[in-house]
Amino acid sequence: MTKAEFLSLLSEGLSGRMTDREINEHINFYKEAIDDRIEDGISEEDAVLDMGDIDRIIADIAGEPVKAKEKEKKKKKKLKVWETVLLILGSPIWLSLLLSAFAVFIALFAVLWSLVVAIWAVFAAFAGSALGSFAAGTFFIIEGNLPSGLATIAAGAVLGGLSIFTFFASIAFTRAAAWISEKTTNGILSLFRKKEETE
Amino acid sequence: MDAQLKRGLLDVCVLTAIKDDESYGYKIIKDLKPYISLSESTLYTILKRLETGSMLTVRTAEHNGRLRKYYRITDTGRERLEDFKREWRQVVSIYRFITKEDENDEG
Numbered sequence: 001m002t003k004a005e006f007l008s009l010l011s012e013g014l015s016g017r018m019t020d021r022e023i024n025e026h027i028n029f030y031k032e033a034i035d036d037r038i039e040d041g042i043s044e045e046d047a048v049l050d051m052g053d054i055d056r057i058i059a060d061i062a063g064e065p066v067k068a069k070e071k072e073k074k075k076k077k078k079l080k081v082w083e084t085v086l087l088i089l090g091s092p093i094w095l096s097l098l099l100s101a102f103a104v105f106i107a108l109f110a111v112l113w114s115l116v117v118a119i120w121a122v123f124a125a126f127a128g129s130a131l132g133s134f135a136a137g138t139f140f141i142i143e144g145n146l147p148s149g150l151a152t153i154a155a156g157a158v159l160g161g162l163s164i165f166t167f168f169a170s171i172a173f174t175r176a177a178a179w180i181s182e183k184t185t186n187g188i189l190s191l192f193r194k195k196e197e198t199e
Numbered sequence: 200m201d202a203q204l205k206r207g208l209l210d211v212c213v214l215t216a217i218k219d220d221e222s223y224g225y226k227i228i229k230d231l232k233p234y235i236s237l238s239e240s241t242l243y244t245i246l247k248r249l250e251t252g253s254m255l256t257v258r259t260a261e262h263n264g265r266l267r268k269y270y271r272i273t274d275t276g277r278e279r280l281e282d283f284k285r286e287w288r289q290v291v292s293i294y295r296f297i298t299k300e301d302e303n304d305e306g
Binding site for chain 2: 029030032036039056057061
């Protein structure tokens, strides 16, 4: 290989991977190295051979790992352009679908939490009735109406028991609803987070 | 030689080659040849690194109708050489310790 051929291949190999100034610096460095050897009495061909394998030189200078990363980045960039075009074109479709899905999720959340409110309402009803029965029963007894009084207090006790049961059921149900809400929200958010990472 | 070790030694080898007088690429490689082999691309990296670290300066001068770069050591470069010599006195004493143990085993 001649000096001119070597330098030309080197220039081509480095082209696009660094600035022109940097490429010229490398070309001049190797040009000087070859010229010094020729001046020392070495033939042009041997001087060029002394430089080593040109692909290896290019890899050492430009760095292969970086090249691989650059190619990946370029690939990702290209995809993004296509993705953006498709996104814009398809926006009437996917946007309305997304909004519908969002509305469905909101509705489901509303249903879930309405149930929670309903159970607490039942608890409140039982608790209120229990207290009311105790009060009424006491009133009857004071009035002298023992049978009615006892019956009402007994009813109050039953309602009290039910209210206690409903209280724990409400707590459990609220916790379950909160867990479902958290998991679903995280799940949806993580879909978007993953997209961001791959991009 | 272990690649990591060689890399550490090459910087100081190049500095030693330009310690007494400025030199140029091909001459540096020729002067170091009896001790350590060095490719042109490796030399380029070393020279760049030393220049960035202010351990040498570069000047371009005309030589036989073409341009040639000359590299000259700086005070920082000389300090690096002194540091290296200091570090390696310790390495040598450890080496003596290791090989002395081997001699004892054989004896």
